[in-house]
Amino acid sequence: MNGIALYGGSFDPPHLGHEAVVKALEKLDFIKKVIIMPTFLNPFKETFTAPAELRLKWLKCIFADDEKVQISSFEVEKKRKVPAVETVKAMLQKYDPIYFVIGADNLASLHKWYRYDELKELVTFIVASRNDIEIPPNFLKLQIGVDIASSDLRDNIDISKLPKKCAQEIAHYYKEHNAKQN
Numbered sequence: 001m002n003g004i005a006l007y008g009g010s011f012d013p014p015h016l017g018h019e020a021v022v023k024a025l026e027k028l029d030f031i032k033k034v035i036i037m038p039t040f041l042n043p044f045k046e047t048f049t050a051p052a053e054l055r056l057k058w059l060k061c062i063f064a065d066d067e068k069v070q071i072s073s074f075e076v077e078k079k080r081k082v083p084a085v086e087t088v089k090a091m092l093q094k095y096d097p098i099y100f101v102i103g104a105d106n107l108a109s110l111h112k113w114y115r116y117d118e119l120k121e122l123v124t125f126i127v128a129s130r131n132d133i134e135i136p137p138n139f140l141k142l143q144i145g146v147d148i149a150s151s152d153l154r155d156n157i158d159i160s161k162l163p164k165k166c167a168q169e170i171a172h173y174y175k176e177h178n179a180k181q182n
């Protein structure tokens with residue numbers, strides 16, 4: 001079976017940092033496909049700004065011409081918080097091995113993820129560098145140097161930090177739904 005990178009995230013909104021992670025993954029010769037998995041809601045979060053269906057649509061638009069990328073609606077369709085271990089078990093029915101991709105900021109809470117001891121036996125983690133956070137040597141490291149965060153964009157949308165495709169639509173949505181401005 002083929003090895004895939006499973007890249008989960010809120011993508012609220014998707015930005016150039018996410019695109020850089022995907023492009024870097026595509027350069028790895030052991031990755032045949034990148035599956036982007038937008039959350040309905042991150043298990044550790046209580047809210048989102050853009051609804052899941054919209055975030056899913058934007059990701060499909062951004063990566064429409066990228067044959068190595070697939071956007072999965074698996075978690076969005078569940079309409080609830082889905083722990084990574086549940087998604088991974090479902091994806092393992094079709095793909096093996098699975099490389100689970102996270103940004104380095106997620107390392108601090110990784111041990112608190114639902115059934116982490118089980119999850120870590122099922123996948124190999126690839127950790128994208130971010131903000132000089134140290135990545136322990138037992139993780140595969142992906143060098144990314146894009147200092148952009150969705151939380152900043154939700155506060156202050158900046159079209160130059162969004163992937164070109166669909167940038168106008170995404171920017172328009174966050175301008176309309178910015179809690180700080182409204």
Ligand SMILES: Nc1ncnc2c1ncn2[C@@H]1O[C@H](COP(=O)(O)OP(=O)(O)OP(=O)(O)O)[C@@H](O)[C@H]1O
Nearest residue numbers: 009010011017102103128130144146148149150151
């Ligand atoms: N600029 C970046 N460089 C490297 N990894 C990133 C970057 N932005 C996001 N990631 C990683 O991609 C995944 C999805 O990110 P997410 O959708 O949460 O965006 P975010 O910018 O981290 O959002 P927020 O600011 O709300 O935390 C996470 O694992 C995150 O750590």
Ligand SMILES: O=C(O)c1ccc[n+]([C@@H]2O[C@H](COP(=O)([O-])O)[C@@H](O)[C@H]2O)c1
Nearest residue numbers: 008009010042043044083084085113114
């Ligand atoms: O499984 C868990 O308990 C768990 C807890 C927190 C985050 N995650 C996953 O981490 C990924 C990144 O989330 P985010 O919100 O930082 O983009 C996403 O796929 C989440 O479902 C998973």
